[in-house]
Amino acid sequence: MIHKINNETSGCDDGFYAEGMTDVVARSLAADFSNIAKSAKKDSQLVEFVSKHLNSSADWKDLDKVVIQSKNSCPSDATEFCKRIGGISKKASDEAKEVTKKSK
Numbered sequence: 001m002i003h004k005i006n007n008e009t010s011g012c013d014d015g016f017y018a019e020g021m022t023d024v025v026a027r028s029l030a031a032d033f034s035n036i037a038k039s040a041k042k043d044s045q046l047v048e049f050v051s052k053h054l055n056s057s058a059d060w061k062d063l064d065k066v067v068i069q070s071k072n073s074c075p076s077d078a079t080e081f082c083k084r085i086g087g088i089s090k091k092a093s094d095e096a097k098e099v100t101k102k103s104k
Helices: 002-008 015-040 044-052 060-072 077-103
Strands: none
Touching: 002 044, 015 044, 015 077, 044 077, 060 077
């Protein structure tokens, strides 16, 4: 699904659309990390798209799942992707949790 969104929305990647894509990317990675990692090793544009859309506007619970998946469900030939995405997700999750604390 992420691959299709990336290919079909290359000109509409800001504002409202970008926030929606962030949600889709985080939820998709949380649910199907291994398959997305396999696709990403063949598609550098997908890697950049995913990296761009993992940020603190995503649900921190999904981001935490991505961190776990990046460690536990990483294909052996996608370790660079897994480390990159795990690190980005951890940072975004920490930022999202901080924003949540401040708003309470």
